[in-house]
Amino acid sequence: MDMYRKVRLACAEGMSQREAARHFNISRDSVRKMMAFSVPPGYRRKAAVKRPKLDAFARIIDAWLDGDRDVHRKQRHTAKRVFERLKAEHGFTGGYTIVKDYVRERERRGREMFVPLAHPPGHVQADFGEAVVIIGGVEQKAHFFVMDLPHSDACFVRAYPAATAEAWVDGHVHAFTFFGKVPASVLYDNDRCLVAKILPDGTRQRATLFNGFLSHYLFRDRYGRPGKGNDKGNVEGLVGYSRRNFMVPIPRFATWDAFNDYLEDQCRKRQTDALRGQSETIGQRLARDLASMSDLPAAPFDACDQATGRVSSQALVRYKTNDYSVPVAYGHRDVWIRGYVDAVVIGCGGEVIARHPRCYDREDMVFDPIHYLPLIEQKINALDQAAPLADWDLPPEFATLRRLMEACMQKTGRREYVQVLRLLESFGIDDLHAAVKKALQLGAVGFDAIKHLVLCQVEKRPPKLDLDVYPYLPRAHVATTSAAAYMCLLSEDAA
Structure with missing residues (x-):
């Protein structure tokens, strides 16, 4: 550019183009171009690039690449594959570079163009993402629901064990509660949990x-x-942002609720940020979003999947490939099922008869041991082989109680032990555990005694055992005190 200025200045002051070419040691064509343009015009191609070795094969390459539009993206032609096919099938003698450049230029021309969008307040977008987390010491995949407010860039994130229809709805319910408003519209993809058919x-x-x-x-x-x-x-974009910023390093939490409390806190903290190109914080712009939204309804939506089933002969009800137990009294009856993200509730008529934690494995059995105790009491020989009781984690005092009962009463003791366990149908495990420990201290290893002790535990009154009713309980001999024994209290020595 400096040479350009000097040549044009010299010619403007009277130097001829011939003399300028000689003085600056450049060609007269260069001087002529410098006088024609005030700045260097750059190289201007007038004719298309000629590829004598490739042009004859251009239609073949175009046909292959056009056919790739109907093929899975992972099985489309690469430039290397195009080059190999040209050599093997059509006798191409050119090099790989010109094929690679042609394929790249063709892909660049075919890329999709986009229209810049404006985002009015009150409208949101929702989606699901995936990340690895450690919950309760177990590494597993988390499916996290994300709601984004494009006008303000505010967000809400909540994680679930699976991206089910209940998780979609539950995520919305918590997001609406988090913002305190209902948006004017929500933009989705065509997830099958939302769209049954297009x-x-x-x-x-x-x-x-x-x-x-x-x-x-x-x-x-x-x-x-x-x-x-x-x-x-x-x-x-928010799905990727949440994964990079909220879940790196890999989150470790005891429960899903603790993890979701952390995510909600991160979303709330983010509202104090001012993003690039914005003079206001996310929270300040969020106020305009909320002003354009409607109020929440009086009660939240019950985010559950509803189904029906029939109780099997083993007191099990199947829901989503897994079997959940119900009390044996409801065997072979029709029941209704409600599947929440964290629980499965089973009812019969207007009564809830069972509630279990939601299981996301396949072909698993979820037992409540209490459901089977009435049947085991009748079929006492099944006590040791009952699958619902196999993994029942009871305090060690219960095992001691069973040994003492069986030692004192043989088979009747086993049945009474099951009757003691059946007290869990009416009382909590803590109250029954306290009663069992008290019974072991007193040596009152019987169902009636333990029932009396647990009632006293609940009613906060001292126990009173009638030894005539329980002949096998240890006897306590208390002598009768005579009235003369109190005379010593009136003596001078007592003073």
């Missing part, structure tokens, strides 16, 4: 649970194009 005209047939949820909160649901995550790019 009809030929493009309308969505919603899943049953999600449809009821929409009716409860009354907001509009919108959907991106199938397989196009960039239609909701804000929440897609």
